[in-house]
Amino acid sequence: AVLTLPFQFMIAYTGIVISGTTFMPAGKLVHYGADTTAQARFAAELSGEGRVERTGRPMAVPELETFAARGQQLTGQPVRAVVIDHPGDAGARIGVYGWNSEGESLRRLSGTTGMALFSAATGEVQRVRMPGAGGGGAAMLAQSAMGGLHMVTFGGWGMKWLYFLCGLAGTAMMGTGAVLFIVKRRNKHLGEFGGATARVYRLVEALNVAAIAGLAVACVGFLWANRLIPVAIDHRAGWELRAFFGLWALSLVHAFVRQPARAWREQLGALAALCLLLPVLNFLTTGDHLPAQLMHGDWESAGVELGAVAFGIAALGALRHLRGAARKQLLKASASRPVSGGTASTASTAERTA
Numbered sequence: 001a002v003l004t005l006p007f008q009f010m011i012a013y014t015g016i017v018i019s020g021t022t023f024m025p026a027g028k029l030v031h032y033g034a035d036t037t038a039q040a041r042f043a044a045e046l047s048g049e050g051r052v053e054r055t056g057r058p059m060a061v062p063e064l065e066t067f068a069a070r071g072q073q074l075t076g077q078p079v080r081a082v083v084i085d086h087p088g089d090a091g092a093r094i095g096v097y098g099w100n101s102e103g104e105s106l107r108r109l110s111g112t113t114g115m116a117l118f119s120a121a122t123g124e125v126q127r128v129r130m131p132g133a134g135g136g137g138a139a140m141l142a143q144s145a146m147g148g149l150h151m152v153t154f155g156g157w158g159m160k161w162l163y164f165l166c167g168l169a170g171t172a173m174m175g176t177g178a179v180l181f182i183v184k185r186r187n188k189h190l191g192e193f194g195g196a197t198a199r200v201y202r203l204v205e206a207l208n209v210a211a212i213a214g215l216a217v218a219c220v221g222f223l224w225a226n227r228l229i230p231v232a233i234d235h236r237a238g239w240e241l242r243a244f245f246g247l248w249a250l251s252l253v254h255a256f257v258r259q260p261a262r263a264w265r266e267q268l269g270a271l272a273a274l275c276l277l278l279p280v281l282n283f284l285t286t287g288d289h290l291p292a293q294l295m296h297g298d299w300e301s302a303g304v305e306l307g308a309v310a311f312g313i314a315a316l317g318a319l320r321h322l323r324g325a326a327r328k329q330l331l332k333a334s335a336s337r338p339v340s341g342g343t344a345s346t347a348s349t350a351e352r353t354a
Helices: 002-018 026-032 035-048 064-075 103-106 138-151 156-188 194-228 235-259 261-284 290-295 297-335 342-353
Strands: 079-085 093-098 115-119 125-129
Touching: 002 138, 002 156, 026 035, 026 297, 035 290, 064 079, 064 093, 064 115, 064 125, 194 235, 194 261, 194 297, 235 261, 261 297
Parallel strands: none
Antiparallel strands: 079 093, 093 115, 115 125
16 A cells, blocks of 8 residues: 555645645635636636627628637647637637547546637637647646546556556555554553543544545445435435435444444445445336346446445445454453353353354
8 A cells, every 4th residue: 555655645645736726725725816716817817718708889790610620730639629709799709619539538638628719700710729839828738638637637547547557556545544543542552632631542443434434435325315306396415415415424323332342343344235235226116227228238237336335345345344243352361251051141141242
């Protein structure tokens, strides 16, 4: 997992860069304002396209086929869209946007397409952006490239699987680190929190359960909510989010009221059940099933169900390991304190307790 640390740094840093104005909007709001017009001006200046002002003089919209052909010739890409700013006005501008082929997407970090801007009145070429170039200079190109790195828009499925495996490795590193920390400190703490030390580490244990097993339960529960919430309900996406956060909150409460070992086993059991039964639920609610998805080449839907089954099997494996460890611990404790009834009776009692 340590080998993936550069990947973890990259994915975190690029995420901050491409979402910088969302996380830290103060500069944008102070300079441009918060109204819709100000936001449009910010977007136009950021992309380098500039704003187009109305002249107030009417003008018929020209034939667009000519502009589309010229735009395709200038950018070297097939036309994806033709956009007219202020149609019917003499100051109208026509933008022709290209389409990235699959081969181009695999080769380039920046996912920007070709673009040609024309004056609708004179036909003059106002600006041309070649495929992969930045619209607003070096800064915009850097942001576009970082967006490609973060969204893995390049490299095809091989690169996507590499990202997925690196993400899993990083998640496993953080999860196992959190668990190993509490296992070590539980019995060898130095009383660093005084009389509250035991309560602090109990809190950490509960948070570990909720952050690892509980979050996984909430994620799969989100998929269940997606299939169970009626399609016609208003604000359906909001209800799906409520289901996600509600399940996560319940997992935290459960981790506090149950002993840590039992909380781990019960939440892993719930995770395994939700994952393994997801294909069944999908068939009952939508009529779609895994064999049909594979036959029709619907790899996106099939990948979700296969992934759910894989995680369900992994959760079952973890649950079995925890139960085995609990049995061994009980047998060891029973062996150190012989009771009447013999060893066989003690072992049987320990197994039932586990």
